[in-house]
Amino acid sequence: MADHEHHHDHHAHGGESLMTAAQATMERSGEQWTAMRQAVFEALASFDKPASAYDIADKVSQLQGRRVAANSVYRILDLFVGSNLARRVESANAYVANDHPDCLHDCIFLICDSCGQTTHLDDDLLAGGVRDAAKQAGFSPQRPVIEVHGTCPDCKVA
Incomplete structure (x- = not known):
């Protein structure tokens, strides 16, 4: 990690x-x-x-x-x-x-296209990069949400 x-x-x-x-x-x-x-x-x-x-x-x-x-x-x-x-x-x-409502972070969702399972990660460096790119484009970002579609480990082995 x-x-x-x-x-x-x-x-x-x-x-x-x-x-x-x-x-x-x-x-x-x-x-x-x-x-x-x-x-x-x-x-x-x-x-x-x-x-x-x-x-x-x-x-x-x-x-x-x-x-x-x-x-x-x-x-x-x-x-x-x-x-x-x-x-x-x-x-x-x-x-x-949100199982940690007392923490405020941008979201990264890993969404399995097979079973629909969704995992939530917080990666402040990645989300910060998205915020910085938006600011460089003159945009004022509020709460970036990043969604990654693919296959979860359970479906991958099935």
Whole structure:
């Protein structure tokens, strides 16, 4: 592992720890942690692959026994992305829960075209290079997202 890569083995949250970190992050940004936001976050975090707003709306609807509109879920997901609780996988129009919401890094997603598994890496040197290139072109970058499509190790050996 190169020094410029940032892996979150020690900062990653899961289960109740992730929920607590997400709630704290949301409240620090001045937003309320409502029952619906918690339900959407729990549903998002339960998926092992990027989930669409429709996937999440279906799961929340099943759990609550009432229909939850995808539009409502989209608004909450946009809030989550802005608060660093979720990351958007642009090419799939899908979302993943950020298991380290207290860290702010640019995203590098490795997306398997065979099984859909998505791995998130933080490499500040690479993302910094993308930011620098954008600045040299006169562009003001906000949050670079780099997506690499290919084959994961599991599918490669299959």
